[in-house]
Amino acid sequence: METARSQQQTAPGAFLAFARFALCGGGVGIASSFAITALAAWMPWSLANAAITVVSTLLATELHARFTFGAGGRATRSQHAQSAGSAAAAYAVTCLAMLLLHQLVATPGAVLEQIVYLSASALAGVARFAVLRLVVFARNHAQTQKPQNPQQPPRRHAVAGAAQGGLISRSESVEVTLAS
Incomplete structure (x- = not known):
C-alpha cells in the first residue's frame, strides 16, 4: 500500500x-x-x-x-x-x-x-x-x-518493517489511507 x-x-x-x-x-x-x-x-x-x-x-x-x-x-x-x-x-x-x-x-x-x-x-x-x-x-x-468517507478519519498505522529497515525512525508513524 x-x-x-x-x-x-x-x-x-x-x-x-x-x-x-x-x-x-x-x-x-x-x-x-x-x-x-x-x-x-x-x-x-x-x-x-x-x-x-x-x-x-x-x-x-x-x-x-x-x-x-x-x-x-x-x-x-x-x-x-x-x-x-x-x-x-x-x-x-x-x-x-x-x-x-x-x-x-x-x-x-x-x-x-x-x-x-x-x-x-x-x-x-x-x-x-x-x-x-x-x-x-x-x-x-x-x-x-482525503478519506473515502469524509466523516471517518484516515486509519493510521505504524509501519514496523520500514522502521526496522531504517526507512523511518521507530517513533515516526506513516499515514495510510485505506479504501473501505
Whole structure:
C-alpha cells in the first residue's frame, strides 16, 4: 500500500511538471506536425489533423499520466475522456490558425504552415497543461489525500518493517489511507 505522503512526493512541482509536459507533449507535437504534413498530401488537412489529434492525444495522455504528472500508472478512461476535451479545443485552435493562414496567404509554403501550426499548438499546449495539471490529473492526488468517507478519519498505522529497515525512525508513524 502506498501512503498519501509517498504519492505527494512523487507528484512533481509545477516547474518540473511543465518541463516534462513540454518534453513529452512537444515531442509528440513535433512528430504530429510531420505526420500531418505527410497525411495532408493524401487527404484534406482538417481530416489529417483530426486523425493525428486522436492518436497523439492518446499517446500524450499516457505519457503525461506515467511521467509528467506522477499519476503512478496508466491513464484511466475518465482521464482520457477529459484529456480529449482539452485536445478538441487544441484541434479547434490549430484548425482556426491554419484557416486564417490560408485566408491571409494564397499559397503558403510548408515552412510557414509548420510555423503557424506549431505556434498555435504551443499556445493551445500551455492552456492544455493548465487543464491537465489542475483538473485531469489533480483529482487523483486529491482523492488519495482525503478519506473515502469524509466523516471517518484516515486509519493510521505504524509501519514496523520500514522502521526496522531504517526507512523511518521507530517513533515516526506513516499515514495510510485505506479504501473501505
